[in-house]
Amino acid sequence: MLDFIPSLPIASWVDDAVKWVTNTFEFFFDPVKDNFGWLLDISAEYLSMIPPVIVILLVAVLAFFMSGKKLGLAVFSIIGLLFIENQELWSELMYTFTLVLYSSLLAVVIGIPVGILMSKSNTAESIIRPILDFMQTMPAFVYLIPAVAFFGIGMVPGVFASFIFATPPVVRFTNLGIRQVSTELVEASDAFGATGQQKLFKVELPMAKPTIMAGVNQTIMLSLSMVVIASMIGASGLGRDVLSALQRAEAGAGFVAGFAIVILAIIIDRLTQNFNKSNQ
Amino acid sequence: MPVIEVDNLSKIFGKRSKEALSLLDEGLSKDEILKKTGCTVGVNRAKFQVEAGEVFVIMGLSGSGKSTLVRLLNRLINPTAGDVYVHDDNLSTMNKEELRRVRREKMSMVFQKFGLFPFRTVLENTVFGMEVQGMDKEEREKKATEALELVGLGSFIHQYPSQLSGGMQQRVGLARALANDPEILLMDEAFSALDPLIRKDMQDELMDLQEKMQKTIIFITHDLDEALRIGDRIALMKDGSIVQIGTPEEILMNPANDYVEKFVEDVDRSKVLTAENIMLRPETVDFDKHGPRVALERMREQGLSSIYVIDRTRQLKGYVNANDVLEARNNQITSLKEIIRDDMPTVEKETPIQEIFDVIHDSPVPVAVTEEGKLRGIIIKGTLIAALANVNGNGVEDNA
Numbered sequence: 001m002l003d004f005i006p007s008l009p010i011a012s013w014v015d016d017a018v019k020w021v022t023n024t025f026e027f028f029f030d031p032v033k034d035n036f037g038w039l040l041d042i043s044a045e046y047l048s049m050i051p052p053v054i055v056i057l058l059v060a061v062l063a064f065f066m067s068g069k070k071l072g073l074a075v076f077s078i079i080g081l082l083f084i085e086n087q088e089l090w091s092e093l094m095y096t097f098t099l100v101l102y103s104s105l106l107a108v109v110i111g112i113p114v115g116i117l118m119s120k121s122n123t124a125e126s127i128i129r130p131i132l133d134f135m136q137t138m139p140a141f142v143y144l145i146p147a148v149a150f151f152g153i154g155m156v157p158g159v160f161a162s163f164i165f166a167t168p169p170v171v172r173f174t175n176l177g178i179r180q181v182s183t184e185l186v187e188a189s190d191a192f193g194a195t196g197q198q199k200l201f202k203v204e205l206p207m208a209k210p211t212i213m214a215g216v217n218q219t220i221m222l223s224l225s226m227v228v229i230a231s232m233i234g235a236s237g238l239g240r241d242v243l244s245a246l247q248r249a250e251a252g253a254g255f256v257a258g259f260a261i262v263i264l265a266i267i268i269d270r271l272t273q274n275f276n277k278s279n280q
Numbered sequence: 281m282p283v284i285e286v287d288n289l290s291k292i293f294g295k296r297s298k299e300a301l302s303l304l305d306e307g308l309s310k311d312e313i314l315k316k317t318g319c320t321v322g323v324n325r326a327k328f329q330v331e332a333g334e335v336f337v338i339m340g341l342s343g344s345g346k347s348t349l350v351r352l353l354n355r356l357i358n359p360t361a362g363d364v365y366v367h368d369d370n371l372s373t374m375n376k377e378e379l380r381r382v383r384r385e386k387m388s389m390v391f392q393k394f395g396l397f398p399f400r401t402v403l404e405n406t407v408f409g410m411e412v413q414g415m416d417k418e419e420r421e422k423k424a425t426e427a428l429e430l431v432g433l434g435s436f437i438h439q440y441p442s443q444l445s446g447g448m449q450q451r452v453g454l455a456r457a458l459a460n461d462p463e464i465l466l467m468d469e470a471f472s473a474l475d476p477l478i479r480k481d482m483q484d485e486l487m488d489l490q491e492k493m494q495k496t497i498i499f500i501t502h503d504l505d506e507a508l509r510i511g512d513r514i515a516l517m518k519d520g521s522i523v524q525i526g527t528p529e530e531i532l533m534n535p536a537n538d539y540v541e542k543f544v545e546d547v548d549r550s551k552v553l554t555a556e557n558i559m560l561r562p563e564t565v566d567f568d569k570h571g572p573r574v575a576l577e578r579m580r581e582q583g584l585s586s587i588y589v590i591d592r593t594r595q596l597k598g599y600v601n602a603n604d605v606l607e608a609r610n611n612q613i614t615s616l617k618e619i620i621r622d623d624m625p626t627v628e629k630e631t632p633i634q635e636i637f638d639v640i641h642d643s644p645v646p647v648a649v650t651e652e653g654k655l656r657g658i659i660i661k662g663t664l665i666a667a668l669a670n671v672n673g674n675g676v677e678d679n680a
Contacts, residue, residue: 184395188391189408189412190356190383191387192384192389192408193383193409193412194408202408202411
């Protein structure tokens with residue numbers, strides 16, 4: 001019945017668009033690929049050079065003090081990290097950590113200002129919200145393709161893909177946190193003659209901080225969940241071990257690498273949650 | 281020369297406000313305008329002047345536009361039409377920069393739910409206004425400390441708001457508003473969130489402060505008693521319009537129209553004629569913690585012949601009288617539980633006062649006012665009679 005509308009060549013339009021962007025912005029993508037790629041590699045290399053014992057101790061001490069001098073998380077960190085070292089996955093762990101670190105940093109540095117913008121303008125909110133929905137629901141594999149076109153294969157497109165997937169929560173939570181600040185406090189700050197900037201930094205951000213930190217926590221967890229997918233385009237780390245176990249149907253190796261990711265996730269999650277609590 | 285002059289000030293909420301405004305000028309009512317344009321009339325052509333050092337109360341029921349009106353005075357809400365003059369400066373035509381200067385230097389505001397920043401200490405809250413002006417740290421903390429001492433919070437400056445009671449929190453709100461010595465104080469239902477006894481204390485304290493400071497105060501309230509206590513003049517609002525402005529005496533004696541008359545009657549009757557409104561703060565001992573010695577000491581301090589006994593959740597348990605306590609102490613009895621009596625007259629806090637007469641006249645102890653079994657206050661014969669005299673004195677018929 002709808003035959004009179006010819007099938008629209010959307011797919012080829014998108015192909016053309018990706019090609020055009022790749023060629024036109026080569027001058028931007030290439031240096032990013034080289035320099036950022038170098039930074040990621042060097043960071044992971046340096047982290048791997050630190051003896052595991054020292055890293056484990058540092059994490060344990062950090063866990064002990066951040067969780068209010070309780071032993072639970074510290075003990076868990078020691079056992080978990082020793083397990084990873086024992087399974088000879090240490091340098092993979094460092095690569096995964098680097099990937100998570102940089103993609104979360106990027107997400108937070110860009111996401112919080114975008115969230116602030118969104119909270120201040122209803123127009124901005126109505127434009128940004130569907131973009132965030134798109135970023136979160138579009139299957140991750142789909143944007144691996146342009147990521148490779150832009151940045152080649154390796155860690156950089158991995159960070160890019162993680163960034164796309166992990167940024168929405170921190171943007172949303174920042175927006176929510178600022179919008180939730182009670183009218184009376186906003187009025188109080190206005191009534192005493194605060195400028196917009198003073199209001200933001202002296203009232204709104206401090207009030208929204210717990211919510212924003214919850215968003216940061218979610219962002220870190222999501223970028224961690226991307227490590228396996230990122231390994232499909234050549235990002236090193238624990239994800240690659242999971243992927244190769246999958247390809248060779250090695251249940252045991254897959255379990256070990258997957259378990260290492262879980263351990264890392266729990267440690268990072270509890271640490272960032274405590275960071276939130278200790279600052280309230 | 282008035283400090284604040286409000287002329288033809290209107291606020292209409294909604295998209296078609298211009299259209300609604302012209303309908304308003306044609307004399308249509310709030311309901312008709314809502315039906316025709318979907319716009320809500322917040323404030324309808326308000327007009328008044330406030331003189332220096334005056335306490336000007338704006339009173340109305342909820343939805344009468346009083347909170348909107350006070351926010352138009354410092355432009356937290358932008359007016360749809362009309363002018364607000366502070367001395368000779370027209371706030372309505374000011375740009376952001378000029379407006380900010382007026383808010384920083386001339387007027388400050390006290391909020392119903394206190395509006396304190398929970399992550400700042402009492403001192404940090406109090407310096408806020410001066411901090412945003414860029415006053416240096418030492419000077420602003422000195423001024424803030426003075427303001428806090430003025431409201432009796434000198435020793436709480438490093439606490440957080442959540443550590444203070446409601447009354448104390450509102451003192452911080454008051455100190456914050458006073459710290460920079462503004463000319464005008466806007467108080468939006470400042471005491472409405474406090475319980476009745478604390479509210480009365482705060483009203484008295486505000487009057488004491490006002491005697492010293494002579495600020496120009498705009499005070500918003502829905503409580504006629506409060507308006508009568510503190511107002512030099514009262515403006516009564518209904519549906520966004522000011523229906524009468526006058527001294528408390530004028531409002532009570534010559535209500536401008538049926539609405540005012542009804543308002544004055546209704547509010548007065550319901551306010552005056554319940555136990556809650558005339559009760560006094562009770563002296564108590566807690567029988568979980570206190571023994572005969574503490575009870576005796578308290579009675580001596582306050583000159584009482586009996587004292588009410590509660591448990592640690594403020595549940596009323598009874599009373600003890602001085603003779604029993606003295607005897608108990610001499611006999612080395614350590615618990616009040618053995619000498620407690622429970623034949624005291626008790627009323628709920630909503631009890632009308634004519635019913636209190638029946639229980640108070642032959643009672644040896646004051647009447648206990650309770651709420652869900654918890655002791656809230658006491659009533660003695662003197663206050664009951666004074667309350668009745670007051671009702672008659674106000675010219676309101678006494679149907680008690």
